[in-house]
Amino acid sequence: MILVGNQRGGAKNLALHLLKEENEHVEVHEVRGFASHNLMAALNEAYAISKATRCKQFLFSLSLNPPQNENVSTETFEKAVEQAEERLGLSGQPRAIVFHEKNGRRHCHAVWSRIKVDEMKAVQLSFTKRKLTELSRELYLEHGWTMPDGLKQSHARDPRNFTLAQWQQAKRIGKDPKQIKAVIQESWSVSDTQGAFANALKEHGYVLARGDRRGFVAVDHRGEVFAVSKWAGIKTKEVRSRLNDEQSLPSVDEARIQIAKDMTVRLDTLFQEQANAFESRMVQLEEQRQTLMRQHKAERQQLRDAQNTIWQHKQQEWRNNLNKGFRGLFERITGKRRKIEERNEQDAWQVKLDQQQQRDTLIFNQLEIRRSLQSRITRLQALKSYRLDELEHDKSQYQAMREQRIEQLEAQRREQSRSRPQPRQRGPDWLP
Numbered sequence: 001m002i003l004v005g006n007q008r009g010g011a012k013n014l015a016l017h018l019l020k021e022e023n024e025h026v027e028v029h030e031v032r033g034f035a036s037h038n039l040m041a042a043l044n045e046a047y048a049i050s051k052a053t054r055c056k057q058f059l060f061s062l063s064l065n066p067p068q069n070e071n072v073s074t075e076t077f078e079k080a081v082e083q084a085e086e087r088l089g090l091s092g093q094p095r096a097i098v099f100h101e102k103n104g105r106r107h108c109h110a111v112w113s114r115i116k117v118d119e120m121k122a123v124q125l126s127f128t129k130r131k132l133t134e135l136s137r138e139l140y141l142e143h144g145w146t147m148p149d150g151l152k153q154s155h156a157r158d159p160r161n162f163t164l165a166q167w168q169q170a171k172r173i174g175k176d177p178k179q180i181k182a183v184i185q186e187s188w189s190v191s192d193t194q195g196a197f198a199n200a201l202k203e204h205g206y207v208l209a210r211g212d213r214r215g216f217v218a219v220d221h222r223g224e225v226f227a228v229s230k231w232a233g234i235k236t237k238e239v240r241s242r243l244n245d246e247q248s249l250p251s252v253d254e255a256r257i258q259i260a261k262d263m264t265v266r267l268d269t270l271f272q273e274q275a276n277a278f279e280s281r282m283v284q285l286e287e288q289r290q291t292l293m294r295q296h297k298a299e300r301q302q303l304r305d306a307q308n309t310i311w312q313h314k315q316q317e318w319r320n321n322l323n324k325g326f327r328g329l330f331e332r333i334t335g336k337r338r339k340i341e342e343r344n345e346q347d348a349w350q351v352k353l354d355q356q357q358q359r360d361t362l363i364f365n366q367l368e369i370r371r372s373l374q375s376r377i378t379r380l381q382a383l384k385s386y387r388l389d390e391l392e393h394d395k396s397q398y399q400a401m402r403e404q405r406i407e408q409l410e411a412q413r414r415e416q417s418r419s420r421p422q423p424r425q426r427g428p429d430w431l432p
Contacts, residue, residue: 001066007057011043025101033094046113209255260402318344
């Protein structure tokens with residue numbers, strides 16, 4: 001099983017991590033050597049004891065991960081924990097063991113307190129990674145599990161190792177050095193001739209060229225140069241035995257000029273494609289805007305018609321409240337008509353207020369919908385501006401790179417022509 005351990009502090013955070021509910025099952029299997037059998041209290045106890053020392057990383061945390069499809073018994077886990085404890089020099093130290101299960105996979109965590117209470121100092125841990133790797137290899141051999149390549153030999157853990165210079169170069173151009181190394185290594189492995197290697201690199205955006213001092217190089221789409229032997233991890237002699245037609249390849253400057261030309265054409269195409277795509281999307285949004293506008297107008301008109309109908313019915317009702325003839329004359333004389341009119345006016349005012357509130361509610365709901373659409377339109381316009389400006393900027397950079405490389409090549413040719421010895425002037429072949 002794979003063993004990964006490290007010294008650390010943060011008792012509370014570690015306890016919360018070990019007990020977190022995102023696992024399907026969590027089992028606190030053992031809490032040994034602490035005053036409390038509660039995991040959180042136990043690790044906090046280790047923290048409290050460490051305060052009497054100058055040790056900051058007072059815990060050692062170990063994860064034990066068996067092969068994915070192997071059913072490993074609790075006894076096997078316990079034995080592995082005991083072996084790790086002995087090799088690390090943590091025998092007898094307080095410890096806790098927690099099992100996690102998630103997605104059909106069971107693994108184990110063990111945590112030790114590094115503080116020796118009788119001496120009030122921390123256990124010195126040295127070469128923990130090497131010791132755990134050796135124990136992990138032994139566990140795979142003991143149980144007959146298929147050993148990962150990284151345990152078979154140390155350099156096989158990551159075959160795409162890269163130097164600091166390679167890392168800085170890849171970081172400068174915003175690429176993962178593992179990805180760059182993988183592309184060049186894979187292109188080399190699938191090709192047996194210079195032409196095949198050049199075509200394999202071309203599929204990944206690299207141009208095979210002859211370097212000024214580094215023999216054969218790969219030039220990427222930004223004009224960055226990568227030595228084939230260094231990035232493929234092979235000897236220069238082996239590279240030259242396969243790539244034997246150096247003169248047929250462009251120089252680095254010539255490759256950069258061709259790349260800049262090709263990239264400019266490609267960026268022009270991308271610019272037009274993006275512009276067309278944004279225009280098409282904008283047309284769709286404009287159609288939605290028009291449809292929404294017509295729909296909202298229809299809804300408002302429908303509300304107005306309904307309110308007008310209600311208003312007409314109300315007007316008829318208010319008129320019916322006013323009597324005519326002798327009864328109407330009597331109501332005028334007694335002042336009752338004035339009260340009826342005031343009541344009608346109040347009712348009319350309330351109807352107007354209610355209808356205005358209905359219109360406002362409808363408008364506010366429509367505004368929410370419209371703002372949502374407008375937000376999409378605004379985001380699309382901003383994205384369009386950003387994308388097209390970015391493509392235009394990249395295009396101008398490639399054009400500048402092409403012009404600069406052409407000037408450099410012309411300057412080199414002029415320098416070579418001046419340094420070349422001039423032929424001696426000869427006189428006429430005949431005498432008068």
